[in-house]
Amino acid sequence: xxxxxxxxxxxxxxxxxxxxxxxxxxxxxxxxxxxxxxxxxxxxxxxxxxxxxxxxxxxxxxxxxxxxxxxxxxxxxxxxxxxxxxxxxxxxxxxxxxxxxxxxxxxxxxxxxxx
Amino acid sequence: xxxxxxxxxxxxxxxxxxxxxxxxxxxxxxxxxxxxxxxxxxxxxxxxxxxxxxxxxxxxxxxxxxxxxxxxxxxxxxxxxxxxxxxxxxxxxxxxxxxxxxxxxxxxxxxxxxxx
Numbered sequence: 599x600x601x602x603x604x605x606x607x608x609x610x611x612x613x614x615x616x617x618x619x620x621x622x623x624x625x626x627x628x629x630x631x632x633x634x635x636x637x638x639x640x641x642x643x644x645x646x647x648x649x650x651x652x653x654x655x656x657x658x659x660x661x662x663x664x665x666x667x668x669x670x671x672x673x674x675x676x677x678x679x680x681x682x683x684x685x686x687x688x689x690x691x692x693x694x695x696x697x698x699x700x701x702x703x704x705x706x707x708x709x710x711x712x713x
Numbered sequence: 714x715x716x717x718x719x720x721x722x723x724x725x726x727x728x729x730x731x732x733x734x735x736x737x738x739x740x741x742x743x744x745x746x747x748x749x750x751x752x753x754x755x756x757x758x759x760x761x762x763x764x765x766x767x768x769x770x771x772x773x774x775x776x777x778x779x780x781x782x783x784x785x786x787x788x789x790x791x792x793x794x795x796x797x798x799x800x801x802x803x804x805x806x807x808x809x810x811x812x813x814x815x816x817x818x819x820x821x822x823x824x825x826x827x828x829x
Contacts, residue, residue, distance in 0.1 A: 641820035705755040
C-alpha cells in the first residue's frame with residue numbers, strides 16, 4: 599500500500615536561513631512524488647514533481663526537492679527562506695506502476711518563517 | 714487556483730439537509746477529483762472521475778454523491794447521511810490520469826462547509 603509521512607507538524611525558520619521540509623514515502627513500484635503549498639483558506643498550489651531522471655527537481659518560487667531512492671525520501675528545500683513562504687506544505691505520492699493509482703497525501707507541515 | 718472554480722466559498726447547512734458544492738474547470742482536463750480536508754489530517758479522496766459519465770468512490774465516499782454529465786463540471790452533494798460534514802472541500806483536475814507527464818492535479822480555491 600502507498601503511504602506518505604511528513605514527520606514534522608511544524609518547522610520554524612528565520613528569514614534568510616535555508617529551510618527543509620521532510621517527506622518519506624512507501625510505494626510498491628516507482629514513485630511519482632509531488633509537493634504542494636496551501637495558504638490559509640485557499641486551495642493547494644502545485645510546486646514541483648519527480649517522475650524520473652535527475653534526482654534534484656526545481657520548482658516554483660525557488661523551491662527544490664531531492665529524490666533519494668535508498669532513503670525513500672523527497673525533502674523540500676529552499677536556500678533562503680522568505681516570510682512569505684509561511685504556509686502549509688503537503689507531500690504526495692502515487693505508484694507509477696499503477697496507472698489508475700490514487701494520489702496519497704501526507705498530513706502536512708506548517709512552515710513558519712520569522713523575520 | 715486558475716482555471717478551476719468552486720462555489721460557494723462558504724456554505725452553511727442545517728442538520729438533515731442535502732447541499733451541493735459546485736466545481737467547474739475550463740482547462741479541458743479529463744479527470745476531476747473531490748477531497749475533504751480536516752485539520753491535521755491532510756487530504757482524503759471522496760470521489761474521482763476519469764471520464765464523462767463515469768466516476769469511482771474514493772476512500773471516504775459514504776454520505777456523498779457526485780455526477781459527471783459534462784467534462785467541465787463535477788458537482789458534489791453532501792447528503793444528510795454524512796455524519797460529520799463540517800470540513801474544507803477541495804476540487805481538483807488533471808489532464809490525463811495515469812500519464813506521468815500530464816497527471817499533475819491542480820486545485821480549486823475550496824468550499825468551507827459548516828453544519829449548524
